[in-house]
Each structure stands twice: as C-alpha cells, then as structure tokens.
Amino acid sequence: MRVIVSLFLFGISNNLVDSNAIGRGWEKALSEDWTPIISLHRYGDKLYYMGTQFTATWHQASEFCERIHMTLVTIRSREENERIFKYIREASKGYQYWTGGSRLVDGYNWLWLAYGETIDYTNWGAGEPGNINEKCLQLWWRRNSLEWNDRHCDTRFYFICERSKSLPGVGGTF
Ligand SMILES: [Ca+2]
Numbered sequence: 001m002r003v004i005v006s007l008f009l010f011g012i013s014n015n016l017v018d019s020n021a022i023g024r025g026w027e028k029a030l031s032e033d034w035t036p037i038i039s040l041h042r043y044g045d046k047l048y049y050m051g052t053q054f055t056a057t058w059h060q061a062s063e064f065c066e067r068i069h070m071t072l073v074t075i076r077s078r079e080e081n082e083r084i085f086k087y088i089r090e091a092s093k094g095y096q097y098w099t100g101g102s103r104l105v106d107g108y109n110w111l112w113l114a115y116g117e118t119i120d121y122t123n124w125g126a127g128e129p130g131n132i133n134e135k136c137l138q139l140w141w142r143r144n145s146l147e148w149n150d151r152h153c154d155t156r157f158y159f160i161c162e163r164s165k166s167l168p169g170v171g172g173t174f
Helices: 019-029 058-067 078-091
Strands: 002-005 038-043 046-056 096-102 136-142 145-151 157-164
Touching: 038 078, 046 058, 046 078, 046 096, 058 096, 058 157, 078 136, 078 145, 078 157
Parallel strands: 096 157
Antiparallel strands: 002 038, 038 046, 046 157, 096 136, 136 145
8 A cells, every 4th residue: 555645855855854844744644635745655554765766875864764754664574575675676766775774883783773673584695694894784686586685884775764653763643
C-alpha cells in the first residue's frame, strides 16, 4: 500500500527548514485530507521514504532522514528485505542504497545505529562484510537478490528512510 504525504522536503535542502512545520506536516500526513507532494511506502507499521532525489554519504543521509523525522532504514527480517528489494526495483534508480546499519561505534559490532540495536537478521553477500575499513551497511542489488555489503561511509549512494510507531527511539505523533 502506498501513502502519499507532504513533508516540506523542498525547504530542507537549503537549511530553511522549520522543524515545527515538519512535525505539523507529519500530523497532517496521517490525516485524510492532505494534499500530496511526495510518496511514501507503508508496510506493516512502518513508512519508508526512498531517497532517490540525490546521493549522499552515510552521515549526510542519516542527517537528512532525521530532518524529516525519520531514520535510515532498518531491516529486521527476510520478509522486510524482500519488501525493500521490491521498492528498490520499482524506484529504478540504480542498485546501491544506504541503510542505517554501521559499525562506527567500536569498528567491529554491527548496529542499527539510530536505535543502538544489534543487527540480528542479516543478508550479507558472499565474502561480506569483507573490509574492516568499511563501516557502513549498504544494500546491493546483485543478481536477483538484495545483498548486504560493508562500504566506506563517505561514499555517496541513494538511501532509504523509515518511520515506525512501535520501535524505540522514534517519538512524536504518528
Ligand atoms: Ca564490502
């Protein structure tokens, strides 16, 4: 199911964003009489935003998601990985996307950083994670599956944001 909302996105890129306006935008987005500007995917209790307007480093992508009161995407099951794969195929914007996973905290353990949560479900590609200097978790459409890969955090990719009402660390009106 796809829902369509307005998030004042065009104001965000030039630092003129009004955080309160975004908060109000979310409240309106969840009401029924709202004029659409951008589209989100809804699946289960999550909303996903496909960050395909520009590429960004992992940190830039993380900041952008926070600006729209979301976080970089987390993937907690094979089912969710398949769902994200479907969105990536539909977006037709290449085959590499950032997630919210990283091992930036201690250089070793992979976490969904925005939640401080150990990554349990994984779908690493063969030989991945394969480089201790690559500390951010990238999705890689390879062959006919969506594999996970560690990449240098300063590389620029498209990205996916999410918002959930049931996961810790995501507050506000939903
Ligand atoms: Ca790698």
